Amino acid sequence: MIHFNDVTKVYNGNVKAIENMNFNVEDGELVIMLGPSGCGKTTLLRMVNQLESITDGDIMLNGKSVKHSNKIEMRRNIGYVIQSNGLFPNMNIEDNAMIVPNLLGWDRKKMRDRFNTLMELVGLNPDQYRKRFPHELSGGQQQRVGVARALAADPPVMLMDEPFGALDPIIRTHLQEEFLQIQKELKKTILFVSHDIDEAVKMADKIALLKGGQMMQYAEPAKMLNKPANSFVAEFVGQDRVLKSMSLYTVKDLATALTLKPVSESLEAQNINENLSLRVAISKLLNQEADQLIVENNNGTNKGSITLDLIEQFLHREIKESV
Ligand SMILES: Nc1ncnc2c1ncn2[C@@H]1O[C@H](COP(=O)(O)OP(=O)(O)O)[C@@H](O)[C@H]1O
Ligand SMILES: [Mg+2]
Structure with missing residues (x-):
């Protein structure tokens, strides 16, 4: 154009x-x-x-x-x-x-x-x-x-x-x-x-x-x-470009690239919609007792869970050439 x-x-x-x-x-x-x-x-x-x-x-x-x-x-x-x-x-x-x-x-x-x-x-x-x-x-x-x-x-x-x-x-x-x-x-x-x-x-x-x-x-x-x-x-x-880029990736991006973890029953993990950013996910993770978040899609279907480890793994994968 x-x-x-x-x-x-x-x-x-x-x-x-x-x-x-x-x-x-x-x-x-x-x-x-x-x-x-x-x-x-x-x-x-x-x-x-x-x-x-x-x-x-x-x-x-x-x-x-x-x-x-x-x-x-x-x-x-x-x-x-x-x-x-x-x-x-x-x-x-x-x-x-x-x-x-x-x-x-x-x-x-x-x-x-x-x-x-x-x-x-x-x-x-x-x-x-x-x-x-x-x-x-x-x-x-x-x-x-x-x-x-x-x-x-x-x-x-x-x-x-x-x-x-x-x-x-x-x-x-x-x-x-x-x-x-x-x-x-x-x-x-x-x-x-x-x-x-x-x-x-x-x-x-x-x-x-x-x-x-x-x-x-x-x-x-x-x-x-x-x-x-x-x-x-x-x-x-x-x-802080790593932090900035986290607001551009969604939980779904991570779920597409890596295998989500099984949900453990023990602690009260919060849910997170897969369309939210990884930045939101991290802030949720840091503000609750449980070490995982339950990933759900728009229909509320549970797709597994994410942890800080998994997010770190994803960011290393995506950003490895520059960190
Ligand atoms: N009308 C003008 N006459 C002479 N030099 C200009 C004029 N407008 C801009 N410049 C010069 O061109 C360069 C780019 O300016 P500009 O496009 O306004 O930059 P920015 O919008 O990124 O601040 C600067 O060096 C500025 O001094
Ligand atoms: Mg200008």
Whole structure:
């Protein structure tokens, strides 16, 4: 869907912000561009909707060069969300959210229906907020409206530049989870900028880790955590990468790879649903007397038990090349 073909960006003839970038984003994927400040994330994003020109190479959107596309038309098909949500202070929430539909000449009824749907989607009551102005909303609420606005004309592609970066951690976590729910339903193709590895691990289908305008690794979160391509990646994803990767593996993954232990009757072991993560399993194990958890599937059928030993065995198997 989005193909980066040898993309290079040089500012003012001498600042090389992006160097020979090659990667593909598939339909319906959420790709997070990650890396330290100044590594070129925003530049890369803004070349997609041509807010920045491309110095060398090209970006293909659905097989069509963005350089040769009509900018106005293309931007209508690309939702764009930025950290400072970019809402117009003198326009009410409904008008802000409906900017693109308005440009497209939708009638009032269609716009109102769309506004109502989107506000429900981002968790705001449409009637309560319709006539309010941005300054009357909290930062988190403004970002929700920012997301609603980007989704207004149902664009297939979304570009999101640290959309939750300015929010406090609790609200941020909440919005990440909500957005993941929305994405499950809408399956947009999303390029999402972040400098936060935890955000990336939690949300991304794939992570593009950049340094100094170059791609360090492009991979699924579990792969990046368990098989970092070089020492920069290993250091960036952190010492606790084993712990992080445990939240990506489910009990079911373990049960598929290894034989579960028989359930012993003696102690009062808790049950664990096989779709929960190994991180949850470990925390349960550490907070009960018994040394095993009884694994059950969604129908409540008992499939055997897991122990700390078994989890350790599984992690060594999966992560052995990097621990
Ligand atoms: N408009 C600009 N003019 C000149 N240099 C720029 C401009 N925008 C960004 N840069 C430079 O390009 C590099 C990448 O910046 P940016 O894409 O904003 O990084 P990030 O979003 O990862 O923090 C930095 O060295 C930055 O100083
Ligand atoms: Mg940036």
